[in-house]
Amino acid sequence: MFQAGFAKRASFAAAHVALVASLLWGCTPQIGDKCVLSTDCSSSGDRICDTSQPGGYCTTPSNCRPNLCPDKAACVLFAGSVPGCFVDDRDGPAGARTGRAFCMARCENDGDCRSGYVCASPTDPRWGGVIMDNDQTQLTCMVAPTFSIDVDAGDAEAPVCGLGTGSDAGIDASAPSITLEAGTVPPLFPDAGPDGG
Template identity: 30%
Template sequence: MLRERAIGGNAPVALLLGTLGILGALGCSPQVGDPCKRATDCGLDGVRQCDVSNASRDPDQDGECIVENCSFGVCPSEAVCVKVYASDFVSIACDPDTEDIGSDNCLPNEVCLPEGLCADEIRARTSCRRKCKTDSNCRSNYKCEETGVGGVYVAPDPSDPTRQLSAKICVPR
C-alpha cells in the first residue's frame, strides 16, 4: 500500500514534465531556410517542406525548409514569397515595355520578364525563401542575393500586380 502511494504521488510530476517537454518541442519549430534532409525535419504539420533540389549536386549538402505554393504576404516573418520561372523554357526575346501593346513575342501563357525574355507562367513555381540583408544572415554554403533577375522575383502584390517588388533572399552558392 505504501508503494502504490509513492508511485501515485510521482505521476503528476511525470505528467507535468512530459507536457512541458512537448510544449518546448512545439515552440522550437523549424524556420524557412533551415537545413533539412527530409520533410519531417521541417515540422510535422506538413506546412514546411524540405527542398533538396539544390542538395542533389552535393550529397553532403542539406536541403532547406520552404513553404511551397505561396502568394504575396503569406510567408512566415523570416521569409518572402518568390516566384521562380523555369530557366529551361526562357528562350524567346521580348520587349517588356511594349509586350501586350503591339506585336507580342510571348505566347498567351507566357510573360515578358524584365530581362527581355518570355517565361512560361504555368511552369512558374512559388515558395517562401529566407530573407536576408547580408551573407551572414544565411547559413553556410548560401549567399544573400537580390531578386529581380535570372527568373527569380518577389511574388506580385495582387493589389498592384505590375509593380516590380524586390527582396534579398538566401540562395545556394
C-alpha cells in the same frame, strides 16, 4: 497522504511534459533549414524538403501565394517567363505556367543564412526571381553563385516564341472554303496526284 503524493507526481509529470513540449517547439524547422526528407521539415505535411537545393531547403509543398508564407518568409517566383517569349501565357503577376513559387527564408545579411547560401535579392539576374509579396525590397537566402553571368551580354535569347520569319510566315490558317460543283463536295486537301507533285 495517498492523494497528496499522487497530486505531487501528477504535477511533476505535467511540468515535465510542458518542458519537453517547449523544447520541441523551439526545434521546429523553419523555412530555409537544411533537410534530407520532407519529414525533416514537418511531420504534418505542411512543408517539404526541396532536395534540388544544396543541403536541401525546407519550403512549402506547392506554389506559395503572395504575403502568405510562414516564418516571415518571402514568396518568390522562379522561371516566371519563358526565355525568348514576349508574352506570358497567364494573366497577372503569376507569370508563365513553367514558373514555380517558393517560400524563401528572409535575411538581412549573409550571417542570417546557412553555409552555401548568401543573403541577396532574388530579383538579381543571377537568380531571376520575382518577389510576389507586397514588400519588393526583401532579401532572401539564395544559393551562393558558383559562376558569374555577364548581364550586359546583349540579347542572347533564341526567338522561340517570335513571329514567323521563315517559309511558314505566309501560311494561311483560315478555314478552307468549300464550293459545290456538280453536286459533289471537293476533298478537304487537294490530291497531289500519282507523282506526289
